[in-house]
Amino acid sequence: MKIPGFVDLQVNGLLEIDFSAADLTEEKFIFACEKLLAMGTAAFLPTVITSSPEVYEKNIPLIVKTMRRPEFMGRILGIHLEGPFISSEPGAVGAHNPQYVKKPDVEFLRQLVKLAEGNIKLLTIAAESEGAEELTQAAVKKGITVSLGHQMAQGKELSALAAAGAKTLTHLGNGMPNMVHRHNNTIWSALAEDRLSAMIITDGHHLPPALIKTIIKVKGVHNVIITSDASALAGCPPGRYNSMGNSVVIEESGLLHNPEKGCMVGSSATIFKCANYVASLNIVKPEDIAQMAFYNPLRLISIPVDFVKSKGNVEYDAQASQFKIC
Numbered sequence: 001m002k003i004p005g006f007v008d009l010q011v012n013g014l015l016e017i018d019f020s021a022a023d024l025t026e027e028k029f030i031f032a033c034e035k036l037l038a039m040g041t042a043a044f045l046p047t048v049i050t051s052s053p054e055v056y057e058k059n060i061p062l063i064v065k066t067m068r069r070p071e072f073m074g075r076i077l078g079i080h081l082e083g084p085f086i087s088s089e090p091g092a093v094g095a096h097n098p099q100y101v102k103k104p105d106v107e108f109l110r111q112l113v114k115l116a117e118g119n120i121k122l123l124t125i126a127a128e129s130e131g132a133e134e135l136t137q138a139a140v141k142k143g144i145t146v147s148l149g150h151q152m153a154q155g156k157e158l159s160a161l162a163a164a165g166a167k168t169l170t171h172l173g174n175g176m177p178n179m180v181h182r183h184n185n186t187i188w189s190a191l192a193e194d195r196l197s198a199m200i201i202t203d204g205h206h207l208p209p210a211l212i213k214t215i216i217k218v219k220g221v222h223n224v225i226i227t228s229d230a231s232a233l234a235g236c237p238p239g240r241y242n243s244m245g246n247s248v249v250i251e252e253s254g255l256l257h258n259p260e261k262g263c264m265v266g267s268s269a270t271i272f273k274c275a276n277y278v279a280s281l282n283i284v285k286p287e288d289i290a291q292m293a294f295y296n297p298l299r300l301i302s303i304p305v306d307f308v309k310s311k312g313n314v315e316y317d318a319q320a321s322q323f324k325i326c
């Protein structure tokens with residue numbers, strides 16, 4: 001079985017280059033994209049997290065300009081805005097700066113769409129935020145896929161947003177407090193909402209195998225999207241780094257964490273590694289992994305398969321029980 005590579009809908013950076021950093025340059029972004037696309041990624045959405053107006057005004061046009069370069073046509077598929085319309089609650093806000101979190105604002109979304117020249121493909125918002133339904137409807141009219149994440153929402157709010165046009169869940173099982181009610185919580189409610197597919201980070205650290213298996217069993221292979229949520233330290237070797245104001249460590253296992261705070265600080269993996277981690281669990285067939293990490297992401301953001309112009313291929317090696325770049 002051979003595919004052009006994997007499609008990652010959530011890439012925050014690579015090799016110490018942060019796509020949401022104030023010092024991002026066109027040269028840095030091009031370098032990161034070239035390296036990522038040589039690592040088994042066929043195409044991706046660069047992700048800009050909750051940021052200051054100045055960062056949006058600088059980085060979004062920079063990304064759009066780069067995606068129009070001939071070598072990135074059919075490879076950089078658009079932009080994922082993860083925020084700013086998320087929860088500011090501790091745990092739910094994750095690594096996002098709560099200072100820049102905004103309530104759903106259709107006019108501000110319009111400004112972001114204008115900056116992106118219509119190239120926003122995915123928007124993550126919190127379902128419980130006041131005005132989230134109106135924002136979702138406005139985004140859908142502009143051809144943007146709405147995902148629900150970094151939230152405290154439960155069944156009623158998730159169902160209301162699904163009815164308004166939301167399609168999926170951003171990194172289900174993450175972007176939420178560590179301690180929640182054992183029954184009434186976002187994970188159970190999200191699993192029960194059949195209209196929402198689920199994006200999951202399968203780097204071997206963000207979700208335990210039992211939860212990965214459960215999400216796939218409940219949602220079904222055709223409604224799960226594997227993503228890396230790669231941080232700016234993705235692709236870096238084990239060691240100590242400074243990231244987003246944190247002194248962090250990448251362990252030999254790939255775990256990226258802040259030992260002092262006792263928490264993870266994003267993913268150090270690419271989607272190629274995430275796909276192979278799922279393969280190592282032996283819970284689904286290789287064709288199912290290709291479905292979740294190539295076909296489903298494209299379908300979610302309404303991109304035809306033949307639009308992807310990968311120069312390489314990824315093939316499943318049955319003897320090694322993993323995918324390889326060929």
